[in-house]
Amino acid sequence: MPESDDAIDLLLAEHGLRKTHAAREVLRWLRRHQNRDWAHGELLEALRDSGGIELDRVTLYRLLDRLTQVGLLVCHVDAERVRHYRAVSDAVESHPRFECQACHRNFELTSGATQLEQAARSALKALESVGHHGLSVNLSVRGVCADCSPGAPAGRR
Structure with missing residues (x-):
């Protein structure tokens, strides 16, 4: 079941982040698709294709960085130095x-x-x-x- 705006807003607030439309949509997307890791370009394309949100590359990079810094996402870098992101499961x-x-x-x-x-x-x-x-x-x-x-x-x- 998709998480409500209130649940996403609470997560963002608990981690000291602003409750922007972009932050909500990116976090919601990644939490809904926890079964895989997402490279920046893949995520940008998936967000656009879903009709959820249009972001420029730099805005998405900055948002992913902030979400990772506060522990809502994990990031790993592969052998080709590509960063992959995944939402942190509550458990x-x-x-x-x-x-x-x-x-x-x-x-x-x-x-x-x-x-x-x-x-x-x-x-x-x-x-x-x-x-x-x-x-x-x-x-x-x-x-x-x-x-x-x-x-x-x-x-x-």
Whole structure:
């Protein structure tokens, strides 16, 4: 179910952001489409195609940057230095990702997610113990995926 303007406005206000039409629409779009990461150009095109909002490139860059700075979005940079954005789920504190240096796939780590989530919580608690207040942990691992590893079965490559 789409989030109401009041719910989106509350999120923006809680994070010290102005409740502009652009901020509402971008945050609503990203929260509605949490199942994937969005590069700037993809998001700009998707917003235009949906009829939701017309933004110029610079305005969208600035808005994505502000939403990321306050913890409403996570951003990861792929091997080609392209930034990808995703809305932060209310229930998730870390977003572990893996980027394969061989096939260049970039995906969320689901195997071992419980241990990674515990490590993220430990990192946040350690920061709090010295007076810092972290909102999220952005864990990104680069290496060679199981499909590309030497010795992987032929069907996995």
